[in-house]
Structure formats: C-alpha cells, structure tokens
Amino acid sequence: MKIAHRDIGPEHPPLVIAEIGINHGGNLATAKDLVRLAAQSGAECVKHQTHFVEDEMTGEARAIYPPNADMSIWDVMQKNALSAEDEISLKSFAESLGLIYLSTPFSRQAANFLNEIGVPAFKIGSGEADNLPLLRHVVGFGKPIIMSTGMQSISTLARSVSILEGSGAPFALLECTNLYPSPPEMVSLQGIGQLQQEFPDTVIGFSDHSIGPTMALASAALGACIIERHFTDSRYRNGPDISCSMDPAELRFIVDRSREIHTALRNPKKRTEAEEPVYHFARASVVADRDLPEGHLIGETDIWARRPGNGEIAGFDFDKVVGRRLARAVVRNTQLAWSDFDQARS
Numbered sequence: 001m002k003i004a005h006r007d008i009g010p011e012h013p014p015l016v017i018a019e020i021g022i023n024h025g026g027n028l029a030t031a032k033d034l035v036r037l038a039a040q041s042g043a044e045c046v047k048h049q050t051h052f053v054e055d056e057m058t059g060e061a062r063a064i065y066p067p068n069a070d071m072s073i074w075d076v077m078q079k080n081a082l083s084a085e086d087e088i089s090l091k092s093f094a095e096s097l098g099l100i101y102l103s104t105p106f107s108r109q110a111a112n113f114l115n116e117i118g119v120p121a122f123k124i125g126s127g128e129a130d131n132l133p134l135l136r137h138v139v140g141f142g143k144p145i146i147m148s149t150g151m152q153s154i155s156t157l158a159r160s161v162s163i164l165e166g167s168g169a170p171f172a173l174l175e176c177t178n179l180y181p182s183p184p185e186m187v188s189l190q191g192i193g194q195l196q197q198e199f200p201d202t203v204i205g206f207s208d209h210s211i212g213p214t215m216a217l218a219s220a221a222l223g224a225c226i227i228e229r230h231f232t233d234s235r236y237r238n239g240p241d242i243s244c245s246m247d248p249a250e251l252r253f254i255v256d257r258s259r260e261i262h263t264a265l266r267n268p269k270k271r272t273e274a275e276e277p278v279y280h281f282a283r284a285s286v287v288a289d290r291d292l293p294e295g296h297l298i299g300e301t302d303i304w305a306r307r308p309g310n311g312e313i314a315g316f317d318f319d320k321v322v323g324r325r326l327a328r329a330v331v332r333n334t335q336l337a338w339s340d341f342d343q344a345r346s
Contacts, residue, residue, distance in 0.1 A: 001171070002144070003102075010223060010225060013258065014226060014227045014258045014259075015044060015205075015226045016042075017102070017228040018231035020035065021230055022077070023230060023232045034231060034232070035094045036093075039097040040248065043251060045101075046102070051077045052084075052109045056107040057073070057077070084113060091117060091119070103123065106125070126152070129149055135160055142167070143169060144169055146205070147172070150176035150207070172204065173203075174205040175219070180209050181209055192204060192206060192222045203225045204223070205224045208228065212250075216229060220261040227254065232246070233248070286318055287332075288302065288330045288334045288336060289333075294327065297325050298321055313337065326341060
C-alpha cells in the first residue's frame with residue numbers, strides 16, 4: 001500500500017499518524033500549531049476530521065450527548081469544525097512541512113470536498129465503517145482507504161470489506177476501541193492478529209485511544225503497519241479527545257521506539273557475528289573438577305563446565321567426555337582437550 005510518497009506494509013516502519021481531529025477547537029491558528037508540533041515531533045502524517053454538520057446529521061443529534069462531552073454531538077461538531085477555507089489552508093500548511101495530510105469525511109459533502117482538494121487517501125472512522133452508502137461513495141474516488149474497525153466484529157466487517165475489495169483500491173484496516181480513553185481491559189491487541197489472520201493480504205494497523213504509549217508500541221510489536229493516535233499540544237486543556245491524546249514528547253517516543261521495534265521484528269533467531277566476542281567468554285568449557293590421574297575413567301562428578309568458552313571442549317559437549325579414559329594426569333580446573341583422552345572410548 002502506498003499513500004503519497006510513503007510505502008506502508010510489513011517491510012516498512014509503522015506509519016505513525018498524528019490525529020489532529022477536532023483538538024484545535026475550531027481555531028485555524030491552533031490547528032496549524034498542532035500540525036507544526038507534529039512535524040517537529042517526527043510525524044510523517046497528520047489527520048483531520050472534516051465536518052459539514054448539516055449534511056452529516058439530522059436534528060435528532062441535538063439530543064445525543066457523547067460520553068466524553070458535556071454538549072450534544074451536534075454542538076460538539078458545530079463548535080469544533082473548521083470551515084472549508086480553513087481546512088484548505090491547513091492542508092496547504094501541513095504539506096509545506098512535508099507532511100501527508102489526511103482527513104476523515106463524516107458526510108457525502110465532506111468526501112466530495114476532500115476529493116476536490118486532492119487528499120491522497122481517505123480515512124474512514126469506526127462510526128462510518130458500516131455506513132455502506134458513504135463507503136460506496138468514497139471508494140468511487142479510487143484512492144487508498146484506511147478504515148478503523150472499532151465497534152465491529154470480524155463477521156460484521158464482511159460487508160464493508162467486500163466493498164473495499166471490490167473497489168480495487170488499496171486499503172488498510174485498523175483495530176480500534178471506541179472509548180475515550182480506552183482502559184487496558186477494553187483494548188483488544190488480539191484484534192490485530194485476528195485481522196491479520198482473516199485478511200492476510202491487507203495492511204493492518206492500530207487506532208489507539210488508550211492513555212500512554214504502551215498499547216501503541218505493543219501494536220508495533222504485533223506487526224501493526226499503521227499507528228494512529230489523537231494528538232494535542234498539551235493534555236492540560238479541555239477538549240473531548242484530549243484525555244486520550246499524545247503530546248509532542250509522546251509522539252516522538254512512539255515514532256522512534258516503533259521504528260526500533262520494527263527493526264528488531266525482522267531479525268531471525270540466530271547467533272550474530274557481533275555476538276561472537278561475547279560468545280567466546282560467556283559460554284563454558286569442560287574442565288576437570290578435581291585432580292585426576294592418568295588412566296582415570298571420567299565420570300560425571302569428575303568434570304564440570306566453567307567460563308571462559310575458549311577451551312577445546314564446549315560445555316554442550318559435556319556428555320561426550322563422560323566415559324572417556326584420561327591419557328594424562330590433569331589438575332583441577334584444567335580446560336580439557338580431546339587429545340587428553342585415549343582414542344578409544346571406554
């Protein structure tokens with residue numbers, strides 16, 4: 001999968017997406033400051049949320065209060081949405097810093113707008129993962145899609161994934177828990193593996209709403225190719241998504257550590273060339289555990305294995321020495337050699 005200039009998949013370090021979302025509170029200057037901080041903290045991609053509330057909701061939304069807000073969902077989005085002109089400015093600013101700019105459309109109007117301004121891919125949020133008409137509309141643009149799968153099971157994803165597969169466009173699926181924040185007992189790291197198993201040819205990632213970097217880095221260790229988290233300049237201010245947002249220091253930590261984890265994930269189990277000097281002193285050699293006369297028949301209590309490992313007989317050959325007869329006398333702690341024994345095994 002490729003979005004803009006960035007290749008995404010198991011062969012590449014995880015793409016860490018800093019989700020600006022609505023943490024700017026509807027203020028363009030704040031939004032630009034968040035984008036700038038994300039770029040300085042090592043992010044390659046920022047993600048926004050595009051809300052045209054009149055096309056996104058019906059009037060019933062005025063009576064629905066999200067668990068993480070003290071006003072209706074209508075009022076939350078109305079208060080925190082950027083205008084079309086402001087979002088164009090934000091996208092231009094992000095791209096001037098070398099960032100990939102993505103956004104989540106929450107309506108047909110938002111999807112059309114984002115396509116018109118040239119986003120390289122679309123992010124589909126968990127709430128829209130089973131919005132089949134919107135999904136069919138978005139895939140019609142033929143651009144890559146990243147879809148979060150919170151509030152969905154493998155079975156309920158089937159219809160949406162079928163639409164994505166039928167489009168022919170590359171897509172990714174993100175494991176996600178839609179609680180803000182998500183406590184560990186609600187986060188499903190198993191979900192990453194289940195998505196990998198069920199959709200083996202699909203890029204799999206993790207959209208994280210927990211507190212702290214632990215779950216994000218755990219997802220990298222499980223092979224997540226995309227890590228998405230809300231981003232803020234400071235957690236010490238108000239906002240519906242601030243509690244589960246990473247700050248600049250945490251973003252930098254996740255970017256750097258996830259790359260290290262990706263590097264280590266690709267190393268097979270073997271003794272490396274760099275370990276050879278350690279191997280020579282850290283392993284053991286077979287030695288006499290007491291003074292032994294010439295002609296002595298070696299029993300298990302006559303020998304032991306001690307460092308360093310530069311002796312001729314390694315500790316893992318201990319059993320091969322038992323039952324051999326000494327061709328010469330040796331003193332305690334002598335590193336034994338095969339020439340110390342008669343050729344014939346007794």
